[in-house]
Amino acid sequence: MRITGLGHAGMFIETTGGSILCDPVLGPSFFGSWFPFPDNRGLDWERFGAADFLYISHRHRDHFDPALLERYVSKDIRVLLPDYPTDDLENDLRGLGYDNIVYTRTGEVLEYGDLKLMVTPLRAPSDGPIGDSSLSVDDGTASILNQNDSHPLDLDKLLSFSKPDAYFTQVSGAIWWPMVYDLPQEAKQNFAQLKRDAQNKRAMYYIEKVDAAHVFPMAGPPMFLREELFRYNGLGLENDSIFTDQRQFLEHMAQVRPEQKGHLFLPGTQVDVHGSTVEVTQTLYSEAEIERVFGDKWAYLAEQRDTRQDEIRAEEASRADVLAPAEMLAAIKEWWEPLLRRARTVRNGVGGNVRFRIGDLDMVVDFPKAKVREYAGEECIYWYTIPADLVSTNIRDHEIDWSNSIFLSMQFEVGRSGKFNEFLTTFLKCLSRDRIEYVENWYAEQSDQTEDIQLDDWIVQRRCPHLRADLSKTGKIEDGVLTCSLHDWKWDLTSGRCLTTQGHPIRSAQADPAAAAPAA
Numbered sequence: 001m002r003i004t005g006l007g008h009a010g011m012f013i014e015t016t017g018g019s020i021l022c023d024p025v026l027g028p029s030f031f032g033s034w035f036p037f038p039d040n041r042g043l044d045w046e047r048f049g050a051a052d053f054l055y056i057s058h059r060h061r062d063h064f065d066p067a068l069l070e071r072y073v074s075k076d077i078r079v080l081l082p083d084y085p086t087d088d089l090e091n092d093l094r095g096l097g098y099d100n101i102v103y104t105r106t107g108e109v110l111e112y113g114d115l116k117l118m119v120t121p122l123r124a125p126s127d128g129p130i131g132d133s134s135l136s137v138d139d140g141t142a143s144i145l146n147q148n149d150s151h152p153l154d155l156d157k158l159l160s161f162s163k164p165d166a167y168f169t170q171v172s173g174a175i176w177w178p179m180v181y182d183l184p185q186e187a188k189q190n191f192a193q194l195k196r197d198a199q200n201k202r203a204m205y206y207i208e209k210v211d212a213a214h215v216f217p218m219a220g221p222p223m224f225l226r227e228e229l230f231r232y233n234g235l236g237l238e239n240d241s242i243f244t245d246q247r248q249f250l251e252h253m254a255q256v257r258p259e260q261k262g263h264l265f266l267p268g269t270q271v272d273v274h275g276s277t278v279e280v281t282q283t284l285y286s287e288a289e290i291e292r293v294f295g296d297k298w299a300y301l302a303e304q305r306d307t308r309q310d311e312i313r314a315e316e317a318s319r320a321d322v323l324a325p326a327e328m329l330a331a332i333k334e335w336w337e338p339l340l341r342r343a344r345t346v347r348n349g350v351g352g353n354v355r356f357r358i359g360d361l362d363m364v365v366d367f368p369k370a371k372v373r374e375y376a377g378e379e380c381i382y383w384y385t386i387p388a389d390l391v392s393t394n395i396r397d398h399e400i401d402w403s404n405s406i407f408l409s410m411q412f413e414v415g416r417s418g419k420f421n422e423f424l425t426t427f428l429k430c431l432s433r434d435r436i437e438y439v440e441n442w443y444a445e446q447s448d449q450t451e452d453i454q455l456d457d458w459i460v461q462r463r464c465p466h467l468r469a470d471l472s473k474t475g476k477i478e479d480g481v482l483t484c485s486l487h488d489w490k491w492d493l494t495s496g497r498c499l500t501t502q503g504h505p506i507r508s509a510q511a512d513p514a515a516a517a518p519a520a
Contacts, residue, residue: 009025018115033222035311042268050074054079058133075096075097119133159210205474328358381418385414421501452507457511480494489501
């Protein structure tokens, strides 16, 4: 089996039973903010576009690039569609003309001669844009797991497909930006360090559990080539950004997990896998060029910035004309209020007013009352400042996931009077009736937490209140605080209160020393 890196999370897999094009992206993505790092334009996209299968892991635009697909990928290609609860990704693909859909099912192995495939979807509100997935591939000569951005909870079931010889996984993600918050610089630097540490812990959790002999970090970081965002590349010019690069992570992995071999996976990296034997060749970048990319990173990034402004200007020219404030308010009110009325759990979870300053429009979303109106001095728990052309474009395109567009662009500012509110983020990525109804039902199902386990000197519910991870495997207790290692959420066990966000309490009590033994 041969795997070729395409940049970011993209790869081209050649097997004895056919080839698979995975998450190909040229970008720029997210309103011109993200470019693959390093530059992947020199690849032979005509060759990779002639694959037998297309796999798009999820709908985020750093994985799904409609312009690239239109230019390079035949409409006849077989599309491996993850089994998601809403049909947004399928509709996007069919809208581009891709009708040769293979409907995969959770835990179901597809066979094409010697080639075996399994797509494992995740469906929680926090999994990408309500959906993320991984791809398992085995052709009799080798087995690989392409986990990309997904954070699976049931690894035993996933790994029952086969033990991977090579493992490809995200190590540098962008769930939350401390840089855009109204915070002192020292606080931004502290939060950025905490975020990087949490990402390293999560990546290492999966690397240890999968226990593949060969590990390939991927899916980040991006390049920020917009002038106003340039300083946030990597760790940031002032150490206030959240991205470790591939080589930095490999250095970390070598320290904490030396028994596994980590490899640099870049555009053009060719990985030949024959069982436990792996050979890695760089075909696009020379060793000297790779050293410059990582060893003289800011000079490389500046060169990219200075030569790619035409792409940014082209993206800006594609945006919608800015709506007048009254017209924008009416459009959002008509769109959002019916969704708010259906979103009882989400409204209660937000529990207050959220202010949006959008160009000349100053509006508030009253979550308890399910109303959108002009701002009139109300006390607010969150406040956003967003460019009007971004919102106008989302209204024009009826973009149902503002997290997947505006918030990942980093072209906004935000403040809050309290902790991170997951319910607010969930609402802003669920701006359709199907998504809101699914999320409301999902939250209702999570309230059934009946099984307990013992961790150290505490009895706690077995399933994490956040995303139902098995705390007997992911939970660690220190000084009376429980941490779930998958997303670094924390609880005070004495009170059961979540220390990470509003809501999501845990059931917990001190264990009787003479009672049940700890869970296996």
